[in-house]
Amino acid sequence: MADLRPARLSPADVLRVGGAGLRARPTRVVLSALGIAIGIAAMISVVGISTSSREDLNRRLAALGTNLLTVGPGQTLFGEQTHLPTESVGMIGRMDPVTSTTATGQVVDAKVYRNDHVPETQSGGIGVLATRTDLLDTVGAMVAKGVFLNEATARHPAVVLGHKAAERLGVAAPNEPVHLGGEWFTVVGVLHPTPLAPELDTAALVGWPVAQQQLGFDGYPTTVYARSRDDAVHSVQANLAATANPEHPDEVEVSRPSDALAAKQATDETLNALLLGLGAVALLVGGVGVANTMVISVLERRAEIGLRRSLGATQAQIRTQFLAESLLLSALGGAAGTLLGILVTTSYATYQDWPSVVPAWATTGGIAATMAIGALAGLYPAIRAGRLSPTEALATP
């Protein structure tokens, strides 16, 4: 008597049989795969965009350096504004790990206008800062047009404008005059944006001597910039206040601008978590869509199930067929969603001028999630299909 053991379906045949069910109903396949695709695409682009933006920040910080510290005057216990001692710049500069220092001082009474006809109140939010001539190297700023102040021009009515200040004043090129603190100053240069010292973007920079002689500047520095060795940033940061103002270290504010940039990034992460959650919900809804499609598919194909049983398919082979179909369906959605997510990330990153980064864990995790969803969604319909009695299945018209 022959051995009655069912033959195994080869993996290729499982794939063919699972795919046949999908090929027969392309519209339904596209629509239910779309649900999965949207969920995966949403999650991957959220992760991709935030990773790209972080990567961009990291690269910018690497270029700018994270070793810049700033020192400014704080307030007394009674809320009065204080001064940094004038000798603080020199004292900070003498700290061992500090490689360079520079300073700016707010010229409180001076405002800058395009010409002498502009009403006094329309100062455009541009502050006038007295600046030392070694500002650029320490802060990491660069001149876009013209030149920076030097020892000579620092004594004359010459001004260098920050990036935004130039825009607001409508100064396109150097050698134009602006009305500054009641005098005519000549613009000698315009700066590029300075991410680590954004206060310079909206400033008009004049020489320290000319500020004291012509603009009534009190000579107190309001911001001291210090670059330290990378390995000593924290110890310098801890000692800066006491060095800048030994008598009242509590009246000094020390900050690290790169931290501020990183903190801004961190606040975005709550939003990212929310968006990621939305993506997960979309994915879940997509999974329900696949389950629904599979249940309907089993109902509609009772006759086919009956035929296959009559051709010798075992219950397990029927189950496998529908499970394979469900897995293929969601894998299709997952693959499309991953591609879409990468596309969205790439185009947004390109638009923002960021490096485009989609972490490998996100794509593999996304595909794994779709496979898990496909398996879950297909399990119940597949079990039902397998349990269907052949006579009942064949009796359906």
Next chain:
Amino acid sequence: MTPVVELRDVGREYQGVVALRDVSLTVERGELVGIVGPSGSGKSTMLNLIGTLDRPSHGEVRIDGHAVRELSDRALSALRANTIGFVFQQFHLAAGVSTVDNVADGLLYTGVGLKRRRQRAVEALETVGLGHRLTHRPHELSGGERQRVAIARAVVGRPALLLADEPTGNLDSTSGEGVLRLLRSLNDAGTTILVITHDQEVAATLPRRVDVRDGRVVGDG
């Protein structure tokens, strides 16, 4: 030699309703038998039992020597895959799938590789006279051609037993005659065939007819 089909005192009840009572029937190898009766006579129940799609409430069913009672669902599946070919009134062809692949699916659960399945499908299609319709889809074929495709699918595995359930039921008389001629020629070539039908004209053309009425065999000869 063991008979292909052996029913001994077989009965089948569905929730108290008796569909088949104490039927005994033996079909030897090489026979062409008609099981004839009006609808509700129990002939479909007999088909399901002989096709091992269903199990009897009592009595013994032996197909190609295998006692159905002793076999698991898996073993019965294997028995169907290798020993029994089915032809249905509604053809049950997969829409949008070529004739060759529809027929090749008859071997899907027998462990034969795809290439060989297709080769044998082509041979089977040539046997049923459809060698020129290999790449057509079911909707491009006439009813008679469709049923011949279904017959090719049933015999592609060279089963010991071919079960045809109202094979001419959905066909006009000309196509029906063609299908019957094909069944007779397959029988001449050695296939054991059971035709279930309510059609007396069809039954009259078969060498042996088993009349079924009210769940009993009322005539055999």
